[in-house]
Amino acid sequence: MAFDRMDSATYLSSLLAKSFSRALQERGQKLGFAPGQFPVLLELWSEEGLTQKQLLDRLDIEQATMANTLARMERDGLVLRKKHPTDKRAQQIFLTAKAREMEREAKEAALAADQSLLSGFRHFERELMLEYMRMAIANGAQS
Amino acid sequence: MAFDRMDSATYLSSLLAKSFSRALQERGQKLGFAPGQFPVLLELWSEEGLTQKQLLDRLDIEQATMANTLARMERDGLVLRKKHPTDKRAQQIFLTAKAREMEREAKEAALAADQSLLSGFRHFERELMLEYMRMAIANGAQS
DNA sequence: ACAAGTTACATTGCGGGCGATGGACCGGCA
């Protein structure tokens, strides 16, 4: 059976994710954050004091991954975990000053990562690609 | 600054890769291979006896990743590593009967994974998406 | 022929994804 991996969305998506991740990693490491931490930062920039569970509900990440990511972020001085006032099982996540201050630069870094791999795309091509990606992701989610 | 992660190709590409990887993983585990092993299998189905270096040249994977992947594949009975006849540093990689026999089913599994996330796509949409992905990957590669 | 540089591979440590499991805690119901 013929099978060209360059015609496989599965294979290409893995290459694509590696490329984007590398682009973000390069730009993020100067600021002090890793690619996997960016979505968490995004949520916390818009609202602090969320519990781990609330973060899980907002992001497409498993609980085990979140726990490990938060542990690394705490270690790296991006985040503080405080006891929940009424629920002793839970914790609330707060940003450090360092993390709060990098918001603007970090978002610019993420936009730059996007831009670098999408250079040469016309506006409608970029939009179409994003839309196709969202469609495929939706197909995967409802399964 | 406004930043919607659903408009970020970086974020979407990571979700997309996770979705496709999961789709392939589900289908592949019955047969006994993991997603990261599939590209290696593809190369070996088309030509056995390649060295690790030759595999590296054909795939977009780092040497350390390849060494570990091959070690797992050997452990799982998919692959044999034999000494290179003239170069004692090198090794030649051969498939086991088990790996050789799963070629057809494995390729069908990969096609099914692709298909499952691309359901609802018209033919030209699928082609366009693949083309956009290849373009973005090319942007990343030449940097 | 031999030292020096290059190449092939393994190993280690880390980021980040997953499922499975376990402990502490909450809440509801008898």
Next chain:
DNA sequence: TGCCGGTCCATCGCCCGCAATGTAACTTGT
């Protein structure tokens, strides 16, 4: 009240990506 199922989180083992480093073996230039 006291028990019991569900919830929040940490932890462990695994896959898979990377950079950095080490070792053995090959090659090349003198």
